[in-house]
Amino acid sequence: MTQDHTQSCPIARVLNIFGDNWTWLIIREAFYGASRFKDFERNTGIAKNLLSSRLNLLVDRGIFEKVNIGERGTRFSYKLTPKGKALRTTLYAMLQWGNEHLYGEGEEAVVLRDKKTGKLVRKMSLISEEGQPLEAHEVQVEIGPGAEPEVIQKLERAHIAIEEKKRAAQS
Amino acid sequence: MTQDHTQSCPIARVLNIFGDNWTWLIIREAFYGASRFKDFERNTGIAKNLLSSRLNLLVDRGIFEKVNIGERGTRFSYKLTPKGKALRTTLYAMLQWGNEHLYGEGEEAVVLRDKKTGKLVRKMSLISEEGQPLEAHEVQVEIGPGAEPEVIQKLERAHIAIEEKKRAAQS
Numbered sequence: 001m002t003q004d005h006t007q008s009c010p011i012a013r014v015l016n017i018f019g020d021n022w023t024w025l026i027i028r029e030a031f032y033g034a035s036r037f038k039d040f041e042r043n044t045g046i047a048k049n050l051l052s053s054r055l056n057l058l059v060d061r062g063i064f065e066k067v068n069i070g071e072r073g074t075r076f077s078y079k080l081t082p083k084g085k086a087l088r089t090t091l092y093a094m095l096q097w098g099n100e101h102l103y104g105e106g107e108e109a110v111v112l113r114d115k116k117t118g119k120l121v122r123k124m125s126l127i128s129e130e131g132q133p134l135e136a137h138e139v140q141v142e143i144g145p146g147a148e149p150e151v152i153q154k155l156e157r158a159h160i161a162i163e164e165k166k167r168a169a170q171s
Numbered sequence: 172m173t174q175d176h177t178q179s180c181p182i183a184r185v186l187n188i189f190g191d192n193w194t195w196l197i198i199r200e201a202f203y204g205a206s207r208f209k210d211f212e213r214n215t216g217i218a219k220n221l222l223s224s225r226l227n228l229l230v231d232r233g234i235f236e237k238v239n240i241g242e243r244g245t246r247f248s249y250k251l252t253p254k255g256k257a258l259r260t261t262l263y264a265m266l267q268w269g270n271e272h273l274y275g276e277g278e279e280a281v282v283l284r285d286k287k288t289g290k291l292v293r294k295m296s297l298i299s300e301e302g303q304p305l306e307a308h309e310v311q312v313e314i315g316p317g318a319e320p321e322v323i324q325k326l327e328r329a330h331i332a333i334e335e336k337k338r339a340a341q342s
Contacts, residue, residue, distance in 0.1 A: 090265050098182060115311050116299075129288065
């Protein structure tokens, strides 16, 4: 994606960082334990120059920390920062959606298990302040304190569109 | 991304569908109420030919349903299918990560609110079978029943890498 999504919506901002799907795959590999350039290269199949630019971008954005592990300063390791580790939720959400919608039952390639109980983990959902799972219709996507005019316009249009649909469904 | 990620890992499969970040933005717009070609075009700024190919792909993959709403068969609406609506979790995870890591406190453009209580929703996390939030170290990413040899190899390498790190940290 060459064009920047300048909208201030958080999803657009997230996507601006990721740029393309290679970046998601690099993050995934980091969660699987990759930390060296050659690990990322081997596990993703990404071209060297592309990998190099993506890793630098992720270091710039504070998602990876580049650590010098060489005796003479020539070997580096890429470690997820706390900000990077927090992407786990997004990757797990993709993983669970993929398992449910892209595989037949019992054909999943990867599953998530609760180490303590040995049971599979539940499907993620939004959780209320009180700790209860929330259904889609129970959650309001709302204009936040830092919304720029374009986001406000978009959300207002969205609310109108949703109201129109409700009216159409009722009539 | 021109090269297909042929790995059978669910995250790679998900990314194969999305192809590039435009696709995520199109899905986001659908959650904001967009359903017509011109809505998606206006709200994302994506080029017509690109939008057209992405919408067709998403219809092929069962994420959108293309509905004829024209009197003479020339107007279409793109509606999220249940499979498409289930992507909400992934988008919310991106949104929450973006809010936490890309905005200052009180500068969020969009927030998620529990309609019933009026409170902001919690940060998403994996949930145990019993309904308790799980920390990263409490969850095991495990080889699933349908794993192909390359996924098995990758996860075995991942476990070795993680064990090595633990040993290095202890020594």
